[in-house]
Amino acid sequence: MYKIAIIDDNYDQRETLRRSLDAYLEIKDSNFVVIDIFPYDTETFEEYFDWILNENIVCLIFDERMHNETEGGIGPVSYRGNQLVSIIRERYKDIPIYVITSNKTDEELTAKFSEFEDIIERQEFINEGEKYVDRIIRSTQRYLDENNNELKEFQELSKMVASGKNTGNQMNRLLALQTKLHLPLDINLGERKDWLDEYEERIKELEALKLELELKLKKN
Known part of the structure; x- marks a missing residue:
C-alpha cells in the first residue's frame, strides 16, 4: 500500500489534515493511504530515510514550523520544514513534497520553493481542498509511473x-x-x-x- 505522509509537530493540525485528505481521497476513489507522524528528534535524519522506504511513502506533506511542540516526551525538534526538505532531497530527488502552512510568505520557506512541489496556505487548502488533492494525486501518480x-x-x-x-x-x-x-x-x-x-x-x-x-x- 502506497502512502501519503504528513509530518507536523501540532497534533490537532496533523489529525485535521489527515482526516481531510482521507475524505478527499475516498471521494476520488484513490488507493493511497494517509499516515502522519510527529517529526523525528534526530541529528542524522536516517530515521526519515528508513521510514520512507519501509512505509512505501510516495508523497510527503510538511508543516513549516515543526519546531515548537512536544509529543510523548519528544521535541521540540531543532529544524523546520524548509531545512528537512533539503535533507530528504539529498536521497529522494523526485518524491513529491508539499508544505501546508499558515506561514506561506516566510522568507526561509520561500527561498526553498524550488525544492517543494508546492507551498500551500492552510486556509487555501481548507477553502479549495479538492483542487489541491487533485494536484497531490497527479504528482504522486507521476512519481509512481x-x-x-x-x-x-x-x-x-x-x-x-x-x-x-x-x-x-x-x-x-x-x-x-x-x-x-x-x-x-x-x-x-x-x-x-x-x-x-x-x-x-x-x-x-x-x-x-x-x-x-x-x-x-x-x-x-
Missing part, C-alpha cells in the same frame, strides 16, 4: 549484466538506478558468480514489486 518505468529498465539491464552482454555505460546506468530506487542489490564487479547468485535471489523480489506497481497503476 516514473519509478515503474525505471524498475523495468533496471530489470532489463540486470539481465544484460548477468549474461555478460552489457557495455560500460549500461553498467553505470544500472548502478545509478540501483541507488535511485534503493534496491537491495549488492553488485560486486569482481565476482561474476556472486553477482549471478545475488541476481537470482533478488529478481523474484523485483518481479513482485513490478507486479504490485502495475496493479496500482491499473486501479488509478
